Amino acid sequence: MASVRCLDSAFGYDGYGSGATDIPDQGRILRNIVEGADMVMSHILHFYHLAALDYIDTDTPGSIIENQSPWSPAATRNRTDVVGPSLGGSALVNTLVLNYVGALNVRRKCHELAAYISGKQPHTPAFIPGGITSVVDDAAISAMSDLITGDGGSWPGIIDFVDNTYIPDVVTVAKALSGSLLVGAASAGVGEGCKKYLAYGTFPNLNAPVGEPLNAGEGLLIGGFLNTDGISLGSWNASAVDKWKIKEYIKYSHYEKGLLNAYDGLLPINGVTKVDYQKVTNGSPSASYSWAKAPRYVSGSEVHVCEVGPLARVLVNYARGNEAVVYAVNNLLTGALAPLTTANVPNLRSVLGRHAARALECSIIANTIPSWITSLTPNTSAYRHLNIPTSSATGAGFTEAPRGALSHWIRIDGKKISNYQCVVPTTWNVSPKDTNGQHGPIEHAISGTSVATTADYIKMTRIIRSFDPCIACTVHVVSPDKKKVTKFEVGTASSTFCNSK
Amino acid sequence: MAIKIDPVTRIEGHLALEVNTTSNIVTDVECQTKLFRGFELIMRDRNPRDAVILTQRI
Numbered sequence: 106m107a108s109v110r111c112l113d114s115a116f117g118y119d120g121y122g123s124g125a126t127d128i129p130d131q132g133r134i135l136r137n138i139v140e141g142a143d144m145v146m147s148h149i150l151h152f153y154h155l156a157a158l159d160y161i162d163t164d165t166p167g168s169i170i171e172n173q174s175p176w177s178p179a180a181t182r183n184r185t186d187v188v189g190p191s192l193g194g195s196a197l198v199n200t201l202v203l204n205y206v207g208a209l210n211v212r213r214k215c216h217e218l219a220a221y222i223s224g225k226q227p228h229t230p231a232f233i234p235g236g237i238t239s240v241v242d243d244a245a246i247s248a249m250s251d252l253i254t255g256d257g258g259s260w261p262g263i264i265d266f267v268d269n270t271y272i273p274d275v276v277t278v279a280k281a282l283s284g285s286l287l288v289g290a291a292s293a294g295v296g297e298g299c300k301k302y303l304a305y306g307t308f309p310n311l312n313a314p315v316g317e318p319l320n321a322g323e324g325l326l327i328g329g330f331l332n333t334d335g336i337s338l339g340s341w342n343a344s345a346v347d348k349w350k351i352k353e354y355i356k357y358s359h360y361e362k363g364l365l366n367a368y369d370g371l372l373p374i375n376g377v378t379k380v381d382y383q384k385v386t387n388g389s390p391s392a393s394y395s396w397a398k399a400p401r402y403v404s405g406s407e408v409h410v411c412e413v414g415p416l417a418r419v420l421v422n423y424a425r426g427n428e429a430v431v432y433a434v435n436n437l438l439t440g441a442l443a444p445l446t447t448a449n450v451p452n453l454r455s456v457l458g459r460h461a462a463r464a465l466e467c468s469i470i471a472n473t474i475p476s477w478i479t480s481l482t483p484n485t486s487a488y489r490h491l492n493i494p495t496s497s498a499t500g501a502g503f504t505e506a507p508r509g510a511l512s513h514w515i516r517i518d519g520k521k522i523s524n525y526q527c528v529v530p531t532t533w534n535v536s537p538k539d540t541n542g543q544h545g546p547i548e549h550a551i552s553g554t555s556v557a558t559t560a561d562y563i564k565m566t567r568i569i570r571s572f573d574p575c576i577a578c579t580v581h582v583v584s585p586d587k588k589k590v591t592k593f594e595v596g597t598a599s600s601t602f603c604n605s606k
Numbered sequence: 607m608a609i610k611i612d613p614v615t616r617i618e619g620h621l622a623l624e625v626n627t628t629s630n631i632v633t634d635v636e637c638q639t640k641l642f643r644g645f646e647l648i649m650r651d652r653n654p655r656d657a658v659i660l661t662q663r664i
Contacts, residue, residue, distance in 0.1 A: 108661045112654060155616045232658050359642070378646040394624075397639040493654055513661065517654050525649035525657060529664055535621060535637045548635040551623070557630040562611060565623060565632070569614055576619025576639055 106140050106307070106504040107527070111513035112234035114316030115500025116491045121311050130311055132236025132487035137308045137325075138249070138477050139219045139237075140504070141470045143227065145263060146215035147507035148415070148467040149271060151573045152460060153208040159567050160278040161201055162189025168198040180563045188281040197277065204270055211266045218252040218263070218474075221245040236488035243483045253474045267464075267471045272437065275464045279457045296456035296568040298550040299410045300334040302417035303402055303533065305346060305503040305510045308473070318346040318503045321425060325473055326466075326505060329421040330402055332409065338451055343424040347404075348501060351512065351528060354399040354539040357392075359385045369540055370403075373514040374499055376526035395537040397576075399545060400528050412546040413509030413533045414572060415463040416453060423450065429473075433465045459571040493520045506530050508573050531574045547572055613640070 119126050121133045163170055164182045181187050188197055216226040222239050223229035231238045241249075255262030306319030306328035313319055318328035329343035330350075352370045355362060361379040362369050368377040384393040402409040411417070422430035434450060453462060498517045505511065509530030516524040536545035544552065550568050555561065612622035622638040645661055652660075 106662075109658045112657060115654065155618075158616065228663055230659070232662065234655070234658070376646070378644075380642065394636050395639045396642045397637075513657070515654065515657060520654070522649050522652050522654055522657065524646075525661070526646055527643075527661060527664055531619075535639055537637060537639075544635060545637055547637050551625060551635045552632055554632045555630055556609065556625075556627055556632060562609065565611065565625070566614055566616075569621070569623065570617060574614075574617045574619065574621060576617070576621055576641065 106136065106232070107502040107506070107511045107513040109136075109232040109234055109502065110315070110504060111500045111502030111515050113500070114502060115498045115515050115517055116234050116494060117498075118235060118315050118489075118491065120315060121309065121313060126491065127489065128236050128315070129485075129487050129489055131482055131485050132489075133309060133311070133313075134477050134480055135222045135237045135239065135241070135487050136232070138474060139223045139226075139229065139231075141308065141474050141477070142215045142219035144505075144507045145267065145467050145471050145474075146212045146219075146226075148463045149208050149212055149215070149267070151463065151507070152271065152275065153205045155573070156460065156567075156570045157201065157205060157274075157278070159563060159570060160187050160281060161198055162187045163198075165189045165195050165198045167195035168202070170198070170202055171195075180560070180566075184560070184563075186282050188278060192281040193277070201274060201277070204274055207266070207270070211263060214252050214260075214263055218249050221249050233488060235491055236486075238488060240484060240486060241481060246478060246481055246483060249478050250475065253471065253478065264468075264471045264475075267468050272464045272468060275457075275460050279461070282457060296459075296550045296554075296571060297454050298412050299546045300332070300454060301402075301409050301411050302331040302333070302343075302420050303346065303409075303411035303413050303510050304328045304418045304421040305505060305512065306418075306422075307503075307505040308470070316501050316503075318348065320345050321427070325429065325470070326418050326422055327425060327427055328503070328510070329425050330404075330409070330411070331417075331421045331424050333420070333451065333454070341420075341424040343421045348503070348512070350403050352401055352403045352408075353528065354401060354541075355393075356399075356540040357537040358395050358398045359393045360398065366540075373512065373526040373528050374501065374516065374524075376514065376524065378526070393537070395535070397532045397536055399536040399539040400533050401539050401543075408539060408541055408543065410536075410539070410543050410546060410549065411533055412572075413530045414459065415466045415507075415509075416459045417509060418505060419462040419466060420450075420453065429469050430465075433469050437465055437468060456567055456571040459573075463573070493517070495520060508575050509533060529575075531572075531576055534572045535574050535576070547574070612638075 118128050121128050121130050162181055185191055219226045223231045253263050306324045306326050308325035310323055313323040328346045330346055331343040333341055354370050361381040402411050419430055423434050500515045502513045511530055512528045514526045534546045538544055551565050554564050607627045610624045614621045620640040622640050624636045625632045626634040
């Protein structure tokens with residue numbers, strides 16, 4: 106979505122609607138449906154299939170997964186801070202495991218919904234600058250509607266799963282861990298993070314700009330930069346994102362710094378990505394230690410480390426008064442938990458707060474998809490053609506990937522790409538230190554964690570997973586000497602969670 | 607004490623974590639992205655329309 110919006114911007118599309126250089130409104134809506142279905146799918150995937158095993162005693166006696174390797178990693182066995190014998194017992198474990206399995210089917214339904222428009226999910230061929238290639242008919246619109254809200258028969262709908270299974274399960278896990286969903290760093294010793302947040306917003310409305318982050322009234326989720334570090338909730342003030350404040354640093358990344366550090370701290374539109382093999386060989390800890398650059402939001406002399414993702418989106422939208430998000434934060438979780446009052450919103454800055462924000466956002470999006478579907482016009486083109494610009498052009502595309510704020514930047518010369526830079530959400534979250542020595546968001550979140558025994562190492566992986574990092578779609582690198590750096594074992598009763606050195 | 611978790615599992619992609627502890631409290635952290643993406647290099651000199659197909663999932 107960022108790449109197609111990046112081309113929209115470079116090709117000269119300047120709005121949505123019926124103007125000669127507008128992306129047809131039908132295209133905007135169809136894109137929102139595809140992006141929405143994908144984000145709902147991804148959030149369910151993250152909670153059930155990536156994170157949940159951190160919170161379930163997978164060796165609970167009498168449960169359907171007792172002794173079912175590889176279901177029972179040693180890391181969660183017989184711990185007190187998981188759902189298991191001491192908290193809910195085997196019946197609750199069985200419910201969660203069955204929901205884990207059921208979630209696979211719901212994810213398939215999400216893909217099915219999007220595929221009526223996109224042809225296939227993920228990695229659709231239907232996205233194109235100027236709109237989307239597909240034309241939907243009444244049958245497709247009706248089928249999509251049944252998938253999201255239920256078919257009146259055996260399929261209860263994607264929304265039903267999100268609101269009546271996913272959110273309650275997040276609450277269950279939260280209670281198991283702490284008795285409360287709202288775990289601050291102080292009480293649990295885990296995961297508060299850098300306390301600064303960046304979002305670009307997505308699901309644009311008709312009046313949204315092309316090539317810019319979204320502001321109030323321009324989308325379902327809007328963008329903003331929010332600094333909560335040392336600032337009390339009443340004074341939280343999220344500002345509109347200035348795209349020219351996004352810069353990338355490479356001192357601790359495996360890239361060339363250029364003459365007089367010319368390649369360090371660049372705007373992405375001018376970004377340079379040149380591997381510095383000498384830095385790769387030297388390795389950590391004194392030199393570079395990551396293939397990720399360190400993106401920062403630079404405001405004057407202040408270089409801000411920013412967390413991106415569902416928590417950032419929820420807090421930014423809450424601070425900017427986006428009604429859908431304010432309502433969700435203030436109401437959706439209150440039935441199941443001790444009331445979530447305005448005063449303890451800052452406690453969402455935690456491992457479980459990230460899971461909660463993801464679930465709330467999933468519900469907001471799922472519940473909005475039906476209104477997009479009903480606003481479609483059957484058998485209507487969703488695409489307007491513009492040629493590749495013949496003179497030099499630049500463009501920027503902004504969206505929210507499930508994992509956070511995503512931007513692509515392009516420079517076109519002679520109808521070819523002369524520079525393309527992607528500043529992806531996980532690059533923000535897993536970023537190494539910047540040139541000023543400031544740690545990245547996940548590094549911040551792990552610092553200060555108490556790890557008295559090897560069993561405590563699960564705390565660190567819980568923190569990492571709460572950010573839902575994605576480092577995939579990449580090219581593998583093997584160290585030149587093929588040195589084995591560590592050993593990692595799970596699954597046998599005697600093994601530790603991982604080794605230490 | 608130095609602790610290294612490599613790989614971090616159940617995430618998408620390959621990440622290593624190296625931390626130092628003092629009195630059982632984590633005092634220094636390195637998040638090590640263990641692979642090179644290279645899309646910026648792949649994209650150079652291509653037809654702009656290729657960008658949507660090639661970079662769609664990053």
